[in-house]
Amino acid sequence: MINLKEKNCLVTGGSRGIGKSIALTLAKAGANVAITYASSADAAAEVVKNIENEGVKGISYQADAVQFDRAEEVISDIVENWGSLNVVVNNAGITKDNLILRMDEKAWDDVITTNLKSVFNYSKAAAKPMMRARGGSIINISSVVGLSGNAGQSNYAASKAGIVGFTKSYAKELASRNIRANVVAPGYILTEMTENLNEKVLEAIKEETPLGRAGTPEEVSNVVAFLASDISSYITGEVIRVDGGMAM
Amino acid sequence: MSQDVEAKVKSIIVDKLGVDESEVVADANFTNDLGADSLDTVELIMEFEKEFDISIPDEDAENIATVGDAIEYIQEKS
Numbered sequence: 001m002i003n004l005k006e007k008n009c010l011v012t013g014g015s016r017g018i019g020k021s022i023a024l025t026l027a028k029a030g031a032n033v034a035i036t037y038a039s040s041a042d043a044a045a046e047v048v049k050n051i052e053n054e055g056v057k058g059i060s061y062q063a064d065a066v067q068f069d070r071a072e073e074v075i076s077d078i079v080e081n082w083g084s085l086n087v088v089v090n091n092a093g094i095t096k097d098n099l100i101l102r103m104d105e106k107a108w109d110d111v112i113t114t115n116l117k118s119v120f121n122y123s124k125a126a127a128k129p130m131m132r133a134r135g136g137s138i139i140n141i142s143s144v145v146g147l148s149g150n151a152g153q154s155n156y157a158a159s160k161a162g163i164v165g166f167t168k169s170y171a172k173e174l175a176s177r178n179i180r181a182n183v184v185a186p187g188y189i190l191t192e193m194t195e196n197l198n199e200k201v202l203e204a205i206k207e208e209t210p211l212g213r214a215g216t217p218e219e220v221s222n223v224v225a226f227l228a229s230d231i232s233s234y235i236t237g238e239v240i241r242v243d244g245g246m247a248m
Numbered sequence: 249m250s251q252d253v254e255a256k257v258k259s260i261i262v263d264k265l266g267v268d269e270s271e272v273v274a275d276a277n278f279t280n281d282l283g284a285d286s287l288d289t290v291e292l293i294m295e296f297e298k299e300f301d302i303s304i305p306d307e308d309a310e311n312i313a314t315v316g317d318a319i320e321y322i323q324e325k326s
Contacts, residue, residue, distance in 0.1 A: 177287060
């Protein structure tokens with residue numbers, strides 16, 4: 001049902017976790033997929049191989065998402081090679097958890113810039129190509145933590161809440177050019193990022209989740225594919241939780 | 249050459265903003281006189297960049313408010 005043929009997509013932080021799953025789901029739906037990665041070159045090469053196995057084009061870029069100029073370079077290169085850019089998924093993100101009382105300045109700054117400034121970098125760089133193409137879809141990966149807060153994650157929650165405000169502003173600014181922008185807010189999803197949580201925290205998370213289990217990366221990437229495709233053409237400025245009911 | 253630039257700039261503006269050629273005079277302001285919204289002005293700049301094969305940085309673009317500004321800037325650049 002979801003058809004992304006002829007669509008050129010970029011997924012930041014696409015070598016691991018939810019980003020990897022998003023990249024592969026978009027490729028399976030027929031899209032050409034570019035990914036960025038910060039440091040895992042081997043993992044990125046593997047993802048590109050898997051993308052190409054779907055019979056579509058794949059490419060990876062080493063890019064620290066906080067670098068403003070690099071975002072412009074990456075996107076110019078995609079447009080040069082593939083002719084246009086139709087979808088950007090801002091997925092790159094990190095955590096540096098601590099109680100506010102113990103959180104140092106660096107932990108705050110690193111998380112805010114990596115998770116929030118990166119969204120500005122890539123969304124801004126994508127705006128002109130999308131205006132030229134007379135349309136596009138930006139999908140920003142937030143978190144339920146950004147909607148309801150979480151003890152020990154004030155920096156992460158602030159960055160993820162910031163993404164919601166940014167996305168809605170972007171959606172309003174560019175709606176007249178048929179460029180849509182939406183947020184996907186995952187709850188507890190099984191990835192490398194969450195596997196470090198201890199048993200007690202995991203149990204508590206499951207208890208708070210009405211569906212009673214953790215989600216899979218595919219359950220997130222299916223929603224991203226929907227928002228990337230034209231079947232969601234009347235949806236913009238929306239926040240879709242994929243959290244088993246956790247934050248309702 | 250400068251005549252060329254002027255004519256080309258004017259025709260891009262007429263085309264992009266859907267205004268009458270007679271309105272596109274040197275001191276006509278894109279926003280106040282020619283009815284451009286903020287995205288229209290961005291698109292105009294993008295169109296100038298493409299047509300004249302130049303790059304107009306954001307800080308310069310902010311100072312291009314009138315037809316005359318655009319012609320003068322492009323003549324200097326190209």
